[in-house]
Amino acid sequence: MKTHVKALVVGGGAVGTSIAYHLAKAGWQDVMLLERDELTSGSTWHAAGLLPYFNMSYATTWIHDHSIKLYKTLEQETGLDAGFFVVGNLRMAQSKARMDEYMLYASTAETVGVPFEWMTPAQIKERWPLVRTDDLEGAICHPTDGYINPADVTMAMAKGARQRGVSIERKWQVDGYDWTGSEWRVTVTKMVEKGGNLVPSDEQQVITAEHVVTATGNHAQRTARLLGIKIPAIPVEHQFIVTEPDPALVEWRKTNEQHPVLRDADAKWYVREERGGWILGPYERNAPARFPYGVPDSFRADLFPLDLDRIEEEYMSMIHRIPSSETVGLKDDFNGPICYTPDGNPLIGPAPGLRNMWLAEGFSFGITAAGGAGHYLAQMMVEGEAEIDMASLDPKRFGGWMTTDYAVAKNEEAYEHVYILHHPDEERPAARPLRTSPAYDRQKTAGAQFGQVNGWERPNYYGPVDAPEGFDHDARSFRRGGWWEYAAAEAKAIREGVGLIDATAFAKHEVKGPGAAAFLDWFTTNKLPKVGRINLTYALTDAGTTRTEYTIVRLAEDRFYLVSAGAWSAYDADYLRKAVEDKEGEFGRIDVQDVTTQWGVLAIAGPRSREVLNRLVRDADPATVLSNKRFPWLSCREIELGMVPVRALRVAYTGELGWELHHPIEMQNHLWDKLMEAGAPSGMRLVGARAQNWLRQEKSYRAFGTELGRDATPLEAGLDRFVDLSKEFHGKAAMEAIGIRSKCVTLLIDGPGDADPWGREALYAGGEKVGRLTSGGWSAAFGKSIGMGYVRPDLATPGTKLKLRMFRELWDAEVCEDSPHDPKNATIRVDG
Structure with a gap:
């Protein structure tokens, strides 16, 4: 066995073998994969092997697409049949709401180029007469996917990896990781069979590796302990049953190709053909998480007892949908652990706080995602970034505040929600509330309906305290x-x-x-502000794309206050700290402190915001404290509002006159009460995140995670004014080398009267797909829908007429000038 490699992949399931294969394919010559048991002995062996395209995530859709295309090429490359049956996938809908979901999903699929077709109940019945269709609204069909044999595709990728020089070693368990400052020292132990169990022997080795990738599946908690980090990937039980042959299916197959995979999402199951019978895979309620602290040594390729009572409802609904299955007996059953994460998406990318350690964990749809995950992770490792924005799958999207109990509750919820309607405005309830600002109870009393961002409860909107009859705060809609x-x-x-x-x-x-000053000048694109002033700026990836957005406040010559998106605090902190470590020797001592939980923030905005604050401000000359002369736009001042010392920033994400009031978090309730009292004479209204999101689009303010990400540069995002090309900064040369591939634009949209875009829709010109939305909503200023997105550069000129796809129809959209509301920022700068 080799003792030094460029990359060590730990885990020999479909995901691990894919990563090893793609690293070698990308040109890395010295790659080794370790598996503690046999290849496929984890969740891979008992997976049903389905390859569903359907996913509401843009990045995950790309991953699934790559997998499906890759798997069709493996036999030609390796000589091994990957066991791919391209039978298609029919996803049925029992309700109009479900069809709305499919139409929104289709928007994402369309932007990626995923093929699909729409079917009526009559068309379904004509093609597949065994399916009952009288209570269906319709279906979406993916003709190019189907199912695959998990073991076969894993072995095909393993052979492809070996052919490219990858060394694959079985029966070796990792027992320790040690970072030397330049490479990883990985202690591994030979595993041996003893009484049917797999136990460590006395034989150990140390392998040094420049990079390590963990793809340890159900063993993620053990991996987390060895690395000293948190990985919220915990398995949940998933059952499926196999029936005896169905005579009606056997007869139908005499003159027909294989039946497509069926999904009745409203009934919460999938069904596929298997040797003349059916496999039923339900996603039922109350499936328990297992092994929250690690998989027992005695558990290998094992299963749990079947719990038929738990899936009775789903079993009966299969009989309803496929009546011929009613008299068919059960042939086999499986109940095994499948790893989940709190949002159901995998963890792919650099491990928090560690160098050259990469995670590929938490794959609830591991066979579907394996090929694409290996491809894009290899791009990140070899080229520095993937060609798509992988931030939504980054392991650091979950902060260190997350506990085992939280992950268990959310992972069980994610399992149950596989087939629950995926509303864009959904707010899942498990493990909430947890992180609350002090004013949470006051907001709740005032009618706040909360969303969750990075665990924080944040008002989405304020509904009626005494709701009218029939009003449902929990009602969701497409x-x-x-x-x-x-x-x-x-x-x-x-x-x-x-x-x-x-x-x-x-x-x-x-x-x-x-x-600090020299570091931040190198780290960010904009010139640094003077003391007491504020700048908006960007940190870039090595590839020159947008890594994060900061509002930088200069408190002193060598002291800066950085504000960034709440959903990405661990993500931003990790990148910032690693950059500081890299540059401290060059620039001198730099201290970084996360002060997120020390400071509360209340933002007040609108034409009457100054008059509200004037009722509270304490100063020798209170009438002038908030004037343009003493407190200009894009400046920061320490002021007193009653008894509360406030770090006030004259910025407003809404594009109106306003201030962010950063205050000691323990004083928030006092400040809240005083603001409410002072705001009453001015008719001040409490405002939530959804209205704020619409308002920022009227000002063309880009948001990280939508318009801003690792697949576009600040110049492509139209943020030239925040990029100082006269100085050198991290990623500058790479950014300039990319050029302008597409441009971010704001559009006003004449859409349907009962809906607004969500930011996933395809854009067309002359019948050709030319871009996609990244944000969408309603414009109060213009009385119509609004959106932001990316189009070909030649179509970014204000006045360009485009079409937007919503609900299978094309609607008129027009590119408008940036900041269509108050383009000269007159209201923000207004004096008083």
């Missing part, structure tokens, strides 16, 4: 939900009066020390 009218009123209040927003979830860091 169109304008019950919340829409309240968010629209909140947006109007900001534009015409004054509103108060809780922005406590913002990530906040202090960077200080003798090297």
Whole structure:
């Protein structure tokens, strides 16, 4: 066995073998894969092998697409049949809401180029007469996917890896990781069979590796302990049953190709053909998480007892949908652990706090994702970035605050939600509330309906305290939900009066020390602000794309306050700290402190915001404290609002006159009460995140995770004014080398009267797909839908007429000038 490699992959399931294969395919010559047992002995062996395209995530759709295309080429490359049966996938809908979901999903599929077709109940019945269709609304069909043999595709990728020089070693368990500062020392132990169990022997080796990738599946908790990090990947039981042959299916197959994979999402199951019978895989309620602290040594390629009572409802609904299955007996059953994460998406990317350690964990649809995950992770490792934005799958999207109990509750919920309607405005309830700002109870009493961002409870909108009869705060929709009218009123209040927003979830860091200024000047694209002033700036990836966005406040010559998106606090902190470590020797001492939970943030905005604050401000000359002369736009001042010392920033994400009031978090309730009291005479309204999202689009403010990401540069995002090309900064040369492949634009949209875009829709010109939306919503200022997205550069000129796909129809959209509301920023700068 080799004792030094460039990359060591730990885990020999479908995901691990794919990563090894793709690293070698990308040109890395010295790659080794270790498996503690046999290849496929984890969840891979008992997977049903389905390859569903369907996913509401843009990045995950690309991953699934790559897998399906790759698997069709493996036999030609390796000589091994991967066992891919391209039978198609029919996803049925029992309700109009489910069809709305499919149409929204199709928007994402369309932007990726995934083939699909729509079917009516009559068309389904004509093609597949065994399916009952009288209670269906329709279906979406993917003709190019189907199912695959998990063991066969894994072995094909393993052979492809070996052919490219990868060494694959079985029966070796990793027992320790040690970073030397330049490479990993990995202690491994030979595993031996003893009484049917797999136990460690006395034989050990140390392997040094420049890079390590963990793809340890159900053993992720053991991996987390060895690395000293948190990985919220915990298995959940998944059952499926295999029936005896169905005579009706056997007869039908005499003159027909294989039956497509069936999915009745409203009934929460999939069904596929298997040797003349059927495999039923339900996603039932109350499936338990298993092994939250690690897989027992005695558990190998084992299963749990079947719990038929738990899946009785799904079993009966299969009989309803395929009546011929009613008299067919059960032939086999499986109940095995499948790893989940709190949002159901895998963890792919650099491990938090560690160098050259990469995670590929938490794959609930591991066979579907394996090929694409290996491809894009290899791109990240070899080229520095993937060609698509992988931030939504980054392991650091979950912070260190997350506990085992939280992960268990959310992972069980993610399993149950596989087939529950995926509303864009959904807010899943498990493990909530957990992280709350002090004013949470006051907001709840005022009618706040909360969303969750990085565990923080954040008001989405404020509904009626005494709700009218029939009003359902929990009602979700793919169109304008019950919340829409309240968010629209909140947006109007900001534009015409004054509103108060809780922005406590913002990530906040202090960077200080003798090297802080030189470091930040190199780290970010914009010139640094002067003391007391504020700049918006960007940190880039090595590839020159956008890694994160910061609002930088200069508190002193060598002290800076950085504010960034609340959903990405661990993600931002990790990148910032690693960059500091890399440059501290060059620039001098730099201290980084995460102060997110020390500072609350209340944002006040609107034409009347100054008059509200004037009622509270304490100063020798209170009438002038908030004037342009003493407190200009894009500046910061320490002020007193009653008894509360406030770090006030004159910025407003809504594009109106306003301030962010950063305050000691323990004083938030006092400040909240005083602001509510002072705001009453001005008609101040409480405002949630949904209205704020619409308002920022009227100002063309790009948001990280939508317009801003690792697949576009700040120049492509149209942020030239925040990029100082006269200085050198990290990623500059790579950014300039990319050029302009597409441009970010704002569009006003004449859409359907009962819906707005969500930011996933395809854009067309002359019948050709030319771009996609990344954000969408309603514009109170213009009385129509609004969106932001990327188009070909030649179509980015204001006035360009485009078409937008919503609900299978094309709607008129027009590119408008940046910041269509108040393009000269007159309202933001207004004096008083």
